[in-house]
Amino acid sequence: DTEVTQTPKHLVMGMTNKKSLKCEQHMGHRAMYWYKQKAKKPPELMFVYSYEKLSINESVPSRFSPECPNSSLLNLHLHALQPEDSALYLCASSQLGAGDTEAFFGQGTRLTVV
Amino acid sequence: GIQVEQSPPDLILQEGANSTLRCNFSDSVNNLQWFHQNPWGQLINLFYIPSGTKQNGRLSATTVATERYSLLYISSSQTTDSGVYFCAVVYNNNDMRFGAGTRLTVKP
Numbered sequence: 001d002t003e004v005t006q007t008p009k010h011l012v013m014g015m016t017n018k019k020s021l022k023c024e025q026h027m028g029h030r031a032m033y034w035y036k037q038k039a040k041k042p043p044e045l046m047f048v049y050s051y052e053k054l055s056i057n058e059s060v061p062s063r064f065s066p067e068c069p070n071s072s073l074l075n076l077h078l079h080a081l082q083p084e085d086s087a088l089y090l091c092a093s094s095q096l097g098a099g100d101t102e103a104f105f106g107q108g109t110r111l112t113v114v
Numbered sequence: 115g116i117q118v119e120q121s122p123p124d125l126i127l128q129e130g131a132n133s134t135l136r137c138n139f140s141d142s143v144n145n146l147q148w149f150h151q152n153p154w155g156q157l158i159n160l161f162y163i164p165s166g167t168k169q170n171g172r173l174s175a176t177t178v179a180t181e182r183y184s185l186l187y188i189s190s191s192q193t194t195d196s197g198v199y200f201c202a203v204v205y206n207n208n209d210m211r212f213g214a215g216t217r218l219t220v221k222p
């Protein structure tokens with residue numbers, strides 16, 4: 001099973017709302033990633049968790065708050081977003097260390113901020 | 115940080131034609147992958163190829179890590195091959211960065 005599951009698939013939220021995106025994998029991967037993708041652009045790295053610890057934060061605004069409660073789950077908490085934050089949010093996971101470190105992506109959450 | 119450059123940015127082919135997509139990267143990498151993004155945004159794994167050559171049906175890929183480039187070959191292209199092809203590299207073990215992509219259009 002090489003599945004990474006993201007929920008919800010679509011989300012519309014107001015600028016004063018608080019919402020969360022969820023990502024789950026059961027491949028035993030120890031690295032999990034959040035990417036943001038705007039239309040006609042490549043995915044941009046936001047955060048990386050390695051062994052459930054935040055290892056990379058690409059200077060993302062604090063209105064995006066990641067959380068890795070265990071090795072299978074990754075959340076992205078959203079509050080006070082701006083319309084320019086509307087994008088496709090992609091989660092990925094991969095193994096760490098020597099050997100096969102192929103990454104797999106979820107289907108994404110298409111977020112619209114109104 | 116590492117630079118990942120893909121070429122060409124856009125490619126239009128007639129069905130049945132062959133094509134070569136290129137990915138250049140500026141530093142040593144732990145891993146390199148090719149993805150195809152479908153119209154719904156799903157990134158589909160094509161190849162995990164940190165070095166060497168792999169083939170899967172009409173697609174094949176070659177990575178020459180010492181010269182910091184990878185090539186994706188598509189033979190006998192079909193309209194269903196249309197979409198965006200991304201190269202992604204991993205360096206420092208867990209930092210995965212994408213190139214800008216090649217947008218392929220295959221016309222019937």
